[in-house]
Amino acid sequence: MRVLVANANTTEAITEACVAAARRAAAPGTEILGATPAFGPRVISTRAENAIAAHALLSLLAEHAGKVDAVVLAVSHDTALDAARQLMPCPVVGMTEAACFAACLLGGKFAVLTLGTAVAPYEELVARHGLAGRCAAVAAISATAQEAIRDPEGAQAMLLEAIVELSRRADAVVLAGAALAGMDRVLQPRATVPLLDGIACAVKLAEMLVALGLPKPATGGYAAPSGREATGLSPALAALLKGG
Amino acid sequence: MRVLVANANTTEAITEACVAAARRAAAPGTEILGATPAFGPRVISTRAENAIAAHALLSLLAEHAGKVDAVVLAVSHDTALDAARQLMPCPVVGMTEAACFAACLLGGKFAVLTLGTAVAPYEELVARHGLAGRCAAVAAISATAQEAIRDPEGAQAMLLEAIVELSRRADAVVLAGAALAGMDRVLQPRATVPLLDGIACAVKLAEMLVALGLPKPATGGYAAPSGREATGLSPALAALLKGG
Amino acid sequence: MRVLVANANTTEAITEACVAAARRAAAPGTEILGATPAFGPRVISTRAENAIAAHALLSLLAEHAGKVDAVVLAVSHDTALDAARQLMPCPVVGMTEAACFAACLLGGKFAVLTLGTAVAPYEELVARHGLAGRCAAVAAISATAQEAIRDPEGAQAMLLEAIVELSRRADAVVLAGAALAGMDRVLQPRATVPLLDGIACAVKLAEMLVALGLPKPATGGYAAPSGREATGLSPALAALLKGG
Amino acid sequence: MRVLVANANTTEAITEACVAAARRAAAPGTEILGATPAFGPRVISTRAENAIAAHALLSLLAEHAGKVDAVVLAVSHDTALDAARQLMPCPVVGMTEAACFAACLLGGKFAVLTLGTAVAPYEELVARHGLAGRCAAVAAISATAQEAIRDPEGAQAMLLEAIVELSRRADAVVLAGAALAGMDRVLQPRATVPLLDGIACAVKLAEMLVALGLPKPATGGYAAPSGREATGLSPALAALLKGG
Amino acid sequence: MRVLVANANTTEAITEACVAAARRAAAPGTEILGATPAFGPRVISTRAENAIAAHALLSLLAEHAGKVDAVVLAVSHDTALDAARQLMPCPVVGMTEAACFAACLLGGKFAVLTLGTAVAPYEELVARHGLAGRCAAVAAISATAQEAIRDPEGAQAMLLEAIVELSRRADAVVLAGAALAGMDRVLQPRATVPLLDGIACAVKLAEMLVALGLPKPATGGYAAPSGREATGLSPALAALLKGG
């Protein structure tokens, strides 16, 4: 089984970190491929960047249509998830979506923990996934991604303090944001609730969907596009919209 | 006051029709400019097209940043509305958003009426605008946009029947979709509830926001981007992300 | 265009302040008329007073039916808004309703800021307008209206502190309550998010509704009353209920 | 124990019918008093009438403050319920509120059945009581109140058909509206789910609240008014607002 | 009228305390019977215990089917309430359900106050009753039940502090948990909002339902079971499932 780990940022280092995390989580027979968009934001951190990255990501995915068995979106905003799911002939799983759904299977409520000022976008994301009722809180430590990379031990101390606080209301904590990749393994021994990493969860859910062998919807808003005309798109993306 | 009517489809004829409708609604001192994206879907009708068009639309808007007083999004999916609102230095109003908010001022519940199979996307759009509790129903006549253009009288009869049905539960009906442009003027005399056209409402709300002279948020997720790096974007769009 | 600014309190000074604010916001061709009820609470601040003022307000409006093009309710509780909308032959806009809807066009979430112990009524009001999902918080400074009038600089300091706190979660702040009239202009230069004044927003929305020229619903719960009998009401109010 | 059955319509016959129903439901030691407002709508059936009747009802209640142990609002719109609860020194129960809460104790979901075009107001009322999640449906037979009074057997047949339909989704049915008074006793033998009459439920809940001997809230929005000034109100109502 | 006060814990002392509270609340003609399950958890405080106690409680109730006029569940988790309501031929009322519904009749919002770490289960319980919209907060003092029994004055001081805090948002406070039985009478004189005891409210509501004489639903999910086969259950419980 070939699983594409598709970044929506144009930063190669993030792709590489996500591919490594995906390989750690993958079952023996799962091959992990990484891919980075040809254009778009270096690191998505605002609404406008997320909207622009959607096109970049879909162009990237179109190159791999028919060549992979599943796609994991390696971007914690689950950028263009519903569009990718409609466009691609194979299952597509978002990393934050995956962690939130997995967290639901471990208890009653989960929390999302991130850094900087990203609370509102994750609250909206959880709501869009229909999981607001299962989410006890979205919280952020005050450090930015840059600060967390410069001072990982300081960031870990802040994260641990936040996890202790969140575990009063939540049975599991989703760590969201590329800068927190791998933090689950470091912090889990000191936490009283399970910590979820989006890439690991997304790889396992992608493997599950491939194993279940379910068809793609052929009707409704997630059916593959057909006969759609466009201008100025990459040939692969234009071909997918055209269908046939 | 200069108001940009920005299409997100690449079909010039839709832009022209929307510009004409905007001019009918505009106050004496309001100048209406139309614009069409340089790339993207001919006519947005699926999730993937809507996601791609977001980039095209933001690129288009970036060309006009600082040159217009407000933007009306001339696309009934309110494509990239929140991203545009963040990106642009001036007010941005979506046409379906505008019609729904205006409808709220006329009674208790509104309905949205469209054609073809577009019910689910409009339901999601209304929910994203936080107005699900005011929306009695999203309904569609069975004709497609093409059929409505080929047989306008047939489409009008179907619309009128749907309006009668919807007026049992709704105090106002929003007509959504480019193919229904102008239908409000034709059908209003035969309807018992007000029919709302997105372009007209959006122009009036854009004029209101300009008149109120409110500043743009300088903090939070709608503050203008600053210092954001990207690759392969149009110079104007890259400059807006970079800020300064 | 003639717009009636109708107070629901019997305090003339509030009417005058609201009329002045309305005139500042009105377009050149808009004539603003003020009106104060003949009976009822001096200043509405409890549920019972609000219920009583509804009758007083509707009696007042009935005197102007057919003589004005739109009504702005100059009372931050949007007293009897749905009843007024049903009763009157012209558009009716509530000031808090107006500010909340306008705030929705500027970002994702808005907050409402008031004074004293009025949080719960505004929470209920926002919910009744169907906007609870867009409202990040309703907050109040500890000063009462009387204290704010006695010590405006103290009140401004408290408001500014609250606005800073609210702007962590909200993209815009609605200032609610007669005692805060005009505070938006004073505080805006020191705030990072737009501050909304209900009267200004309501005047602009009233102008919009008149310009759109939409008919009143002729069916459903907002259709004008017809053939309704009553005892002991003012002749004008009784006539409106009777219809014809 | 003295329980006031207070109508909000000015039609004496409705008061009398409700008093009779209240007496059938009352416990041996409960004395039922009826009262009709001195002014206001003959029969409340629109939003404007309901808003006007609030003042009339509160004026009526004020005459009885301190002279009764509890109040039952004998109007199916639960007119001015929260205001009355704030104003009066004794418990106040609305008849539709009472029937809905009682219905919740009998199963999972209840339905509300009324006549004419009154569905939306009851939906709003159930939502305002916070019970939308327990309400399977609000439905209406097509007959008006007048038609139901002229042809009771025809109305009963329509009601029974609706009850059969509603019992597929609901475990209990609330009969709402003065014209349906007493219908529960006639139709219950032919229904498979319990039918609830608002007056009977309200009398029993009023008796319960008196028996529990709970104090009125002394803080918050339901605390008795104090020091409130007003103009042109009845002496009794003005005195209650003034408090002391 | 015979009302069974059925404990779901196997601790006799709790049954006795609840029976005493029930007798204080009962009307003159109401006979109170207490009953304790033959097996199950000593004191329910976790999800697993609550699930196990459901069987024990239903077995206990089955012994009394046909011999009592109503059942009050003397367990603050309202254990197996919907199952008991379906199974028994008479009305069944839960004590927390009862207190929450009664609290709704006294103001706009209520709060639930308990002790230890029980907040989440009561939040879920309130939501399952459909009353989340009326519940301002579920809070707990830090003392456990054991600590409250050892140091009642310390617990009372903590409760009073919590009640003062909750009364800023709530018009009534429900005291939940066997360890708080009787606290309402001790604390009410020092509280500004009404304090509700579940047993008292449940007895009054049980009396109300018996007085109303409503039939049990004969259709839907609360109709008595019929023809259901089972293994290894008590004869009385097996007989109720079998019906007939």
Added chain:
Amino acid sequence: MRVLVANANTTEAITEACVAAARRAAAPGTEILGATPAFGPRVISTRAENAIAAHALLSLLAEHAGKVDAVVLAVSHDTALDAARQLMPCPVVGMTEAACFAACLLGGKFAVLTLGTAVAPYEELVARHGLAGRCAAVAAISATAQEAIRDPEGAQAMLLEAIVELSRRADAVVLAGAALAGMDRVLQPRATVPLLDGIACAVKLAEMLVALGLPKPATGGYAAPSGREATGLSPALAALLKGG
């Protein structure tokens, strides 16, 4: 990896069918064990039976605590899911929960299809899982389980018709109820949307949770019980409650 497929009905044939379905879905290294409760309802179809079966199921699970790596609840009501999750030292997955979460990964909305009169319990179950916002509909064909077993082709025709209808609103359909086991494989070729079988989904999610190696929550309402005392329970169940 050893996965226990635990029935909550006492009908061996259902256990066997579920074990067979689980083996078809299991990965090569997964060993499937089946188990049937020692007491309780033959086939759960009412609230009372579901409540009784919870105890039976937890007793059954307790026998396997420490001997299996994960548990799949082979009962479409997800009986006692939260209690089992708290009680057991390993992951526990419910079959309907699993199918609903998997369905969420395939599109926007899912529907649940069952037979007989079971709509309301599944609606409540979906809501309890926090997924009401993702569920377009719960529907049932009119055939009972017995009729479906007697006339499988008739049932299939009815199911297919329902699936066609549901696929207008849903992107995936969950088949719920033991009588529909295996129907997904029969009907999938004729359906336009994916059909989900709970057992297959639950086995894959159980495998995922084991592979992720996440710890059980050590705090909150899903932490293992400890020091809990009970009477008359099986030694294994009593030991788990006691902990240690």
